[in-house]
Amino acid sequence: MASRDELYQKLTEYLVELFEIEPGKITPDAKLFEELDLDSIDAVDLVVKLQEYTGRRVKPEEFKAVRTVGDVVDCLERLLKTHDLPA
Numbered sequence: 001m002a003s004r005d006e007l008y009q010k011l012t013e014y015l016v017e018l019f020e021i022e023p024g025k026i027t028p029d030a031k032l033f034e035e036l037d038l039d040s041i042d043a044v045d046l047v048v049k050l051q052e053y054t055g056r057r058v059k060p061e062e063f064k065a066v067r068t069v070g071d072v073v074d075c076l077e078r079l080l081k082t083h084d085l086p087a
Contacts, residue, residue, distance in 0.1 A: 007076045011069060014049050018042070028070035036069075046072075054080060 002010070008028070015021045021036050032038045038046070047058050050072075056079050066072050 002076075002080065004073060004077060007073045007080075008069070010053060011050075011072055011076070014046060014053075015069075018045055018049065026069055028068065028073070030069045031067055032069065032072070033067070050076065056080070 012023060012026045015026055015036065016023055019036070019038065019042055025036060030036055032043070043063070047060075047063055051058055054076065058075070058079060062075055062079070066075055
């Protein structure tokens, strides 16, 4: 499983690549919609990219609760831990 730092770095990479956000603006506390100017369509694009990265489906209800970059990392950690549990 990817570490929290690896997830944060990958998310930062996607935010820069997909939405041309300056890396210096991306912090764990940065608000996706207010500070980074993402909209709902951007959020969908980000979810698609994260699903490709993790190979897991991100549940819409789970992602609706995210507000900050750190929240996205938390969501990804939960998603990966859930799928890494032994059967």
